[in-house]
Amino acid sequence: MFGGAAGGGKSHGQLLDALRFAVQYPASRQLMLRRTLPELDRSLVPASLRLFPQAVASYKVSEHLWQFVNGSVLEFGYCDAESDVTRYQSAEYDVIRFDELTHFTESQFTYLISRVRGANGYPKQIKSTTNPGGVGHHWVKARYIDPMPPDTVCECDGGTRLFLPARLADNPFLQQADAGYEKRLRLLAPYDRRALLDGAWELDEGRYFSEFSAERHVTPPHPIPKSWRRYLTIDYGLDMLAALWIAQSPDGYSIVYRELYQSGLIISEAAAAILDCEPAGERIDCRLAPPDLWNRRQETGKSAVELFADCGLDFDKSSNERVAGWLALHELLAPRRDAQGGMRPRLTIFDTCRNLIRTLPALQHDKRNPSDTANTPHELTHAPDALRGYAATVYEPSQPAPPTLYDCEVGEFLRY
Structure with a gap:
């Protein structure tokens, strides 16, 4: 997982890595996901149209996929509702890529990575990018942040995991093209600034049970x-x-x-x-x-x-x-x-x-x-x-003692 601060070039890195894999492994199949279709059409699709050379691949709009001349396929997909994962029930992919992983629930992720399979001998991978925050923040943090230091390969569940921190400084192209971007990030509210500028994963804002430990x-x-x-x-x-x-x-x-x-x-x-x-x-x-x-x-x-x-x-x-x-x-x-x-x-x-x-x-x-x-x-x-x-x-919370009133005529305290 490549994640952390905004502006680190995560989505572009994901697309370029998908391009490299498709060219290197003929007839390979990849799936790249966003949580909703509008997010997909606003981000990954136009970015891929700018990045991918038309000499090696063509984009099929109705099918939301890139078809490469060597037979490789890069499919764009989405999973808005929990049940949307079943649209990929019979599919096989060499690589599944999640863009903004913390927008997905853990059950969606677990189901979808079961679709990474095949007997062609190609590397089988799950590659994700994300910022901190979102509905999946806690499970993503527990899977990629808590178990191991960053930039360290960890052996677990029969495979390996690696967390690569994303920093704004990783993307000099953005800093040159938009010198004010960092300044605008510093104007965000403290919670959003910690997530998007600092790439911090220790976030509590929005949690209903913040006292849970x-x-x-x-x-x-x-x-x-x-x-x-x-x-x-x-x-x-x-x-x-x-x-x-x-x-x-x-x-x-x-x-x-x-x-x-x-x-x-x-x-x-x-x-x-x-x-x-x-x-x-x-x-x-x-x-x-x-x-x-x-x-x-x-x-x-x-x-x-x-x-x-x-x-x-x-x-x-x-x-x-x-x-x-x-x-x-x-x-x-x-x-x-x-x-x-x-x-x-x-x-x-x-x-x-x-x-x-x-x-x-x-x-x-x-x-x-x-x-x-x-x-x-x-x-x-x-x-x-x-x-x-x-x-x-x-559970019945303890009740405060009811107020009392002294009755002068009877000479005793009365409770309401």
């Missing part, structure tokens, strides 16, 4: 007393089943100790998957599901909770108050003084619950309602929504 909230699995109450809370749709098992101590501390995160399950399959996760003899005191699962379905005349009940799972209705639920979750995440005098949050998460740990800190504020979370990209909302149902329904 892996060091504070994530813990290795440990025994949970059998006397603690246990809850199951779910967010269900055909696109994703997110199920969280939570244990609550008598003094109000909660631990998310198990998760199930799986897409494409009909209700009978979802119920079976949930029951398979629960060891024999485990007591679940309360199962929570959102109110929309009580709506009757046209095809069966039954609600989703009735269908779950037919499969052996009975649910209580969780609260669907979004803002109140998020505020309750803020309370659970906030450090509190415990009985021993130390400070710790009232909610922790086992480190085996990878999807909740991944998606909770990635939630952003809704730009129109800062008290709520953004509901896009939707893939990030499932596990947090399940946790919100638990927080809104089970």
